Amino acid sequence: MARSASLYKSVPDENGHFGIYGGRYVSETLMPLVLSVEQAWEKAKDDPAFWAEFDELARDYIGRPSPLYFAESTTRHLGGAEVWFKRDELNHTGAHKINNCLGQILLARRMGKTRIIAETGAGQHGVATATVCALFKLPCTIFMGATDIERQKPNVFRMKLLGAEVRAVTSGAGTLKDAMNEALRDWVTNVNDTFYIIGTVAGPHPYPAMVRDFQSVIGREARQQFMDRTKTLPDTLVACIGGGSNAIGLFHPFLDDAVVNIIGVEAGGHGLETGQHCASLTGGRPGVLHGNRTYLLQNEDGQILEGHSISAGLDYPGIGPEHSWLHDQKRVNYVSITDKEALEAFQMMARLEGILPALEPSHAFAHVMKIAPTLPKTHRILMNLCGRGDKDIFTVADRLGVTL
Amino acid sequence: MNRIDQRFAKVRQEERAALVTFIMAGDPDKASAQDIMNGLPAAGADIIEIGMPFSDPMADGLTIQLAGQRALAGGMTLAQTLDMVKSFRVHDTQTPVVLMGYYNPVYIYGAERFVIEAVKSGVDGVIIVDLPPEEEAELGDHARAHNLNMIRLVTPTTDDNRLRKILPGAGGFLYYVSITGITGAAAANAQALTPRLKHLKTKTDLPLAVGFGIRTPDDVAALSEVSDAVVVGSAIVETIGKIGKGQAKISDVITQVTALASALRQPARKRATNR
Numbered sequence: 001m002a003r004s005a006s007l008y009k010s011v012p013d014e015n016g017h018f019g020i021y022g023g024r025y026v027s028e029t030l031m032p033l034v035l036s037v038e039q040a041w042e043k044a045k046d047d048p049a050f051w052a053e054f055d056e057l058a059r060d061y062i063g064r065p066s067p068l069y070f071a072e073s074t075t076r077h078l079g080g081a082e083v084w085f086k087r088d089e090l091n092h093t094g095a096h097k098i099n100n101c102l103g104q105i106l107l108a109r110r111m112g113k114t115r116i117i118a119e120t121g122a123g124q125h126g127v128a129t130a131t132v133c134a135l136f137k138l139p140c141t142i143f144m145g146a147t148d149i150e151r152q153k154p155n156v157f158r159m160k161l162l163g164a165e166v167r168a169v170t171s172g173a174g175t176l177k178d179a180m181n182e183a184l185r186d187w188v189t190n191v192n193d194t195f196y197i198i199g200t201v202a203g204p205h206p207y208p209a210m211v212r213d214f215q216s217v218i219g220r221e222a223r224q225q226f227m228d229r230t231k232t233l234p235d236t237l238v239a240c241i242g243g244g245s246n247a248i249g250l251f252h253p254f255l256d257d258a259v260v261n262i263i264g265v266e267a268g269g270h271g272l273e274t275g276q277h278c279a280s281l282t283g284g285r286p287g288v289l290h291g292n293r294t295y296l297l298q299n300e301d302g303q304i305l306e307g308h309s310i311s312a313g314l315d316y317p318g319i320g321p322e323h324s325w326l327h328d329q330k331r332v333n334y335v336s337i338t339d340k341e342a343l344e345a346f347q348m349m350a351r352l353e354g355i356l357p358a359l360e361p362s363h364a365f366a367h368v369m370k371i372a373p374t375l376p377k378t379h380r381i382l383m384n385l386c387g388r389g390d391k392d393i394f395t396v397a398d399r400l401g402v403t404l
Numbered sequence: 405m406n407r408i409d410q411r412f413a414k415v416r417q418e419e420r421a422a423l424v425t426f427i428m429a430g431d432p433d434k435a436s437a438q439d440i441m442n443g444l445p446a447a448g449a450d451i452i453e454i455g456m457p458f459s460d461p462m463a464d465g466l467t468i469q470l471a472g473q474r475a476l477a478g479g480m481t482l483a484q485t486l487d488m489v490k491s492f493r494v495h496d497t498q499t500p501v502v503l504m505g506y507y508n509p510v511y512i513y514g515a516e517r518f519v520i521e522a523v524k525s526g527v528d529g530v531i532i533v534d535l536p537p538e539e540e541a542e543l544g545d546h547a548r549a550h551n552l553n554m555i556r557l558v559t560p561t562t563d564d565n566r567l568r569k570i571l572p573g574a575g576g577f578l579y580y581v582s583i584t585g586i587t588g589a590a591a592a593n594a595q596a597l598t599p600r601l602k603h604l605k606t607k608t609d610l611p612l613a614v615g616f617g618i619r620t621p622d623d624v625a626a627l628s629e630v631s632d633a634v635v636v637g638s639a640i641v642e643t644i645g646k647i648g649k650g651q652a653k654i655s656d657v658i659t660q661v662t663a664l665a666s667a668l669r670q671p672a673r674k675r676a677t678n679r
Contacts, residue, residue: 015538015539023538023539024536024538024539025507025534025535025536025539026534026536027462027463027533027534027536027557027559028536028556028557028558028559028561028562028566028570028581029463029557029559029560029561029581029584029585030561031536031561031566032561032562032563032566033561171466171469172459172460172473177460178460181460181461181462184462184463185462185463185464185465185586188463188584188585188586189584189585189586189589190584191561191584287508287511287512288506288507288508288511288534289460289508290460290462291534293511296508298508298512300512301481301482301483301509301512301513302458302482302508302509302510302511302512302513303457303458303459303476303509304459304460304508
């Protein structure tokens with residue numbers, strides 16, 4: 001296992017490659033735009049004024065730093081390792097998504113862009129984008145699959161209240177990947193004035209690296225907080241993965257710490273053996289989609305498959321290219337959790353901690369529930385509690401057979 | 405000389421532009437797509453572009469998206485797309501065939517295997533929409549080694565810096581995307597394109613084909629004045645889409661292509677002056 005200090009800081013290379021993953025697989029019309037985003041980002045990320053603005057709004061508008069919480073009741077109940085949560089569900093808009101939206105809209109403003117587009121699946125990234133667009137008075141169009149619009153009505157209404165136009169995407173199955181296709185079609189049509197705020201660590205370079213850098217605020221804070229509280233590093237990190245932005249945000253500042261065991265939890269849906277899941281790494285293989293090479297759910301002819309997960313936020317047939325690379329490097333261990341296990345974990349956290357987690361981190365918590373009892377009491381697990389579950393109560397009620 | 409070069413030499417002799425027609429492999433069904441393809445040369449198509457269906461065609465408008473979905477629903481695969489060209493070659497050894505699509509199916513098929521099989525099937529060139537020069541080597545190096553033309557796109561956003569990346573390794577012809585947008589979108593304006601195309605002519609000896617937003621015989625006539633080839637896709641695919649619904653016949657597609665082709669052959673349209 002390669003664990004030299006320089007390795008994890010050396011990716012991506014100048015063309016956005018993480019090993020064979022990543023890159024810039026976009027049409028020629030988009031290439032100059034993608035390159036101009038990269039140029040602007042290279043400049044901004046070395047500019048203290050850019051980060052000063054980011055940090056100020058992260059503190060006063062998002063509410064950072066988010067707390068580090070020792071889940072004493074969970075620890076006692078599971079009877080093994082200590083369980084700690086990074087509380088990114090306490091952010092404004094209720095999830096980690098806003099960290100990235102804030103960063104990207106500041107960049108869009110620097111580039112003089114006057115219109116924002118974004119894709120959304122569950123609606124969390126759409127709400128976070130609509131929020132920063134309201135803050136900065138930029139018109140905003142959110143592409144959302146027609147199927148998702150139907151099952152995520154509260155978030156659609158939130159986006160509209162915030163002043164966003166929500167455009168229904170009927171092509172394909174009308175879910176997240178189709179929304180991303182449609183956002184790319186819009187971008188190719190409105191190349192001059194529009195900035196595309198991609199919601200996860202995927203897409204053409206520089207998005208995977210840029211979104212990682214914005215979300216790494218989670219891991220930087222957590223590392224410092226953990227050192228302050230326990231004088232040590234956590235022994236194990238756990239985070240859920242759809243595209244993988246909350247996970248890479250927590251993991252990245254710890255990658256060089258060889259003593260830290262890192263686990264990513266994919267959505268196992270009805271179970272890997274059923275084919276009805278979103279576990280790209282454990283159930284897919286490398287391919288090219290949405291601007292990057294990465295592990296994808298696809299058939300033998302290279303056609304992309306629709307994933308399935310109880311959690312709309314994990315319902316994507318791909319994964320960020322850096323995760324694909326970390327998987328091949330064996331630096332991060334990727335596992336999967338089924339819908340049923342996630343649903344049980346959701347209810348367990350509500351009772352044990354008085355926290356309704358989103359269904360996405362419920363997957364992470366389900367894995368914590370599996371491993372904590374097998375580990376010694378001296379072992380410390382840090383889990384990213386990346387979103388709150390208010391948005392999911394309708395889905396949960398439906399699965400539990402409760403009529404609201 | 406390969407088939408693409410030969411064809412451009414021929415149309416140049418006839419003092420006209422070439423007509424490039426796009427259809428989707430397997431649309432509306434495998435047998436009809438084969439019949440349509442086989443009928444295109446007699447209808448006046450100079451170069452045939454065959455779409456390789458993909459589940460996520462990010463650069464295409466609704467018409468071509470639906471065509472791909474129809475083809476995939478009928479079980480079309482990349483291997484069968486190559487078979488379609490092979491069957492076509494039994495009757496036609498002259499008309500250039502260009503495959504157009506997205507990278508993932510090719511990558512999964514295997515880049516080198518794809519190139520070898522494509523050449524063996526009688527394919528003359530490939531356009532991979534989401535494979536810019538920066539990422540192209542793993543397919544393009546095999547293609548150039550086997551004399552398969554890597555046809556590249558140039559767009560309104562392409563500046564001279566980009567051209568310097570695009571032109572080396574490009575083969576067959578340059579495909580000029582007339583608008584910033586997706587296939588089947590707003591119409592291209594011949595007059596507005598002229599300075600752009602003239603500039604491109606100073607940078608390359610490759611023939612220039614203009615595509616996107618070209619639908620009617622009048623569009624074809626106008627664009628043929630300023631380019632070496634004119635591509636019609638969505639307008640033809642729309643007609644093909646009606647076949648499955650029983651609202652059109654294969655002969656309607658042939659009639660449509662015949663009308664597009666005759667727009668290039670009107671004596672008034674003979675050019676050679678403004679080249």
